Amino acid sequence: MKNLKINNRFTVELPADPNEENEVRQVKDALFSYVNPTKPSNPKLIHASKEVAELVGISADEIQTESFLNTFSGKEVLPGTRPYAMCYAGHQFGNWAGQLGDGRAINLTEVEHNDQNFTLQLKGAGKTPYSRTADGLAVLRSSVREYLCAEAMYYLGVPTTRSLSLMLSGDQVLRDILYNGNPAYEKGAIVCRVAPSFIRFGSFEMLSARNELKNLKQFVEYNLKHYFPEIKGEPKDQYLQFFKTVADKTREMILHWQRVGFVHGVMNTDNMSVHGITIDYGPYGWLENYDPSWTPNTTDSQNRRYRFGNQPQIAQWNLYQLANALYPLINEAEPLEKILESFITDFDRDYKGMFLSKLGIFTSTEADDKLISGLDTVLQLSETDMTIFFRNLSKVQKSDSVDEAIEKIKDSFYLPEEIKGDILESWKKWFTVYLQRLNTEELSDQVRSEKMNQINPKYVLRNYMSQLAIDAADKDDYSLIEELYLLLQKPYDEQPEFEKWFAKRPDWARSKVGCSMLSCSS
Structure with a gap:
């Protein structure tokens, strides 16, 4: 990787753990610990993204080299770098979990290319001081899912980490896939993921909870300097503007999740990025049948805290925890509360516009609220595929009859035999209102269809x-x-x-x- 421009700002400017032993422990007064990846026995490259490689300064030819294989499997450390694991805390399923940290992720280095900065991180590269009782490794199935999903989200237009490479380690890893006492050995794998940084809400929570206020102030100012340089003014105003910017970016990310039917599955505060990008692809999923109460996470199957329809509210809850963490630097609750209160108000406004655009409606009236809520209801009367429904809706024309419109979306029904009686009547009522509304829009059927197909994906990673x-x-x-x-x-x-x-x-x-x-x- 001869053209990689190393720029290790995080480790140069922020306090390090003085203990360099790779043993599980509580790490105080530090934002990271130096740790080298576990060397894989026989790494093998499965897939790599040429586009992401070029994004960070790696040529397409270099992907096939032994240097690439060894670096991004964790077998060798890049010259001039010191890999590290980040220390952070967080709330998991609504409960304070204390110190968490990078338990199976190791940051290789930061690089600069074309005036952009990126952190290169290996997931599944071995034990760190934050691994608790785990081994820090990852298996092939989870690594394939993460590798493909990050790239799928990027091309959907959803803010996300990126995937550089997917490799086998050559080692076997013991996992209990359903936590039911039946562990089995699986193929070990490593993903290299790329982001501006992997800084989480939990990093600020940890410093605040431990009353490490000097480090908290330094860390916020580090973020302002490198990631939010447009924020100017007095320190307290900057901290508030930092929080508002993170809230705005988070709102935009969640809007995209709802637009494409994505469910994260584990919206813990340690899985929330200050950049408003999707990180940590574990038990995620796309809605198959439209069901706002669905969660892909077995751990969440009883309470459904992280269900699809609750993601905006959870984002606000997580921001509340970030506000609590920043409060010692601001010492005023009211301005933080205003930002938190406006989060849902702004989200609801933006959601309405987004949802109407999925319907091919690009103006807004108060009556549209009933159109949206009406569709939310009929979509749940019988299992209806969200992706196929919205994609095929673009085929409906202003001159269609209600029956013709229903015919065009019928492939989205999982149980078409159920579309009769009261269910069919409900659909007819909704389409009657929808077609009337379409005919108030000036766009031609062709232009409207093209615009809808730029918003409603045809293909998602089911x-x-x-x-x-x-x-x-x-x-x-x-x-x-x-x-x-x-x-x-x-x-x-x-x-x-x-x-x-x-x-x-x-x-x-x-x-x-x-x-x-x-x-x-x-």
């Missing part, structure tokens, strides 16, 4: 698709990873050669492990 790629990869067949990688780079295009992926979840995937509910080890 869990069964990932599972098929995982099953093949487990047999050393990586062709499906490549096929999905190519498909997901153009999620809004028709791509007739990939039409088979524009389909409802198959029946066999309804209850298969990895295709419906997933655990945090997924």
Whole structure:
């Protein structure tokens, strides 16, 4: 990696853990600990993104080199760098968890390229002082899911980390996939993920909870200097503006999640980025049938805290915890409370505009609230595929009858035989109102359809698709990873050669492990 421009700002400017032993412990008065990755026995490159490589300053030719393999599997440390794991805390499922930290992630280095800065991080690279009782490793199935999903989200237009490489370690890793006392050995794997930084809400929570206020002030100012240089003024005003900017970026991210039907599954405060990007792809999923109460996380199956419909409220709750962490620097509750109160108000306003655009309506009236709530209701009367419904809705024309409109979206019904009686009447009532509303819009059918198809994806990374790629990869067949990688780079295009992926979840995937509910080890 001869052209990589190393720029280790985080480790140069922030306090390090003086203890360099890689042993699990409580780390005080530090934001990170130096730690080297565990050397894999026989690393093998499965897939790499040429675009992400070029983004950080690595040429396409270098991807095939031994240096690339050794660096991004953790076998060798780049000259002039010192890998490290970050120390942070957080709330998990609403409960204070204390110190957490990078338990299976190791930051290799920061690099600068084309006036942009990136952190290169290995996930699954071995034990750190924050691994608690775990081994810090990752398995092939979770690594395939993370690698593909980050790139899928990027091309959907959702703020996210990126994926550089996916590798096998050559080692076996013991995992209990469903936490039911049946552990088994699986293939170990490592993903290199890329982001401006991996700074989380939990980093600020940790410093505040431990009353390390000098470090807290230094850390906020570090973020302002490097990631929010546009924020000027007196220190207290800067801290407030920092919080508001993070809140705004978080709101934008959640809007995109709701737009494409993405459910994160583990919205703990340690999984929330100050950059407003999606991080930590574990038990995520896209809505198959439209169900706001759905969560992909087995750990959350009882309380459904992180269900699809609750993601905006959880984002606000997490921001409340960040506000509490920043309060010692501001010492005024009211301005923080105003930002928190406006979060949902602003979200509701933006959500309405976003949802109407999914319907092909680009003006807004008060009556549209009923149109939106009405659709939310009928979508749940019988299992209806969210992605297929909204994509096919673009085929509806202003001159269509209600029956013609329903015919155009019928492929989205999982149980078409249920669309009769009261359910059918409810759909007819909704489409009557919808068609009347469409006819008040000036856009032609063609222009409206084109605009809708830029908002409503045709292809998303359904869990069964990932599972098929995982099953093949487990047999050393990586062709499906490549096929999905190519498909997901153009999620809004028709791509007739990939039409088979524009389909409802198959029946066999309804209850298969990895295709419906997933655990945090997924």
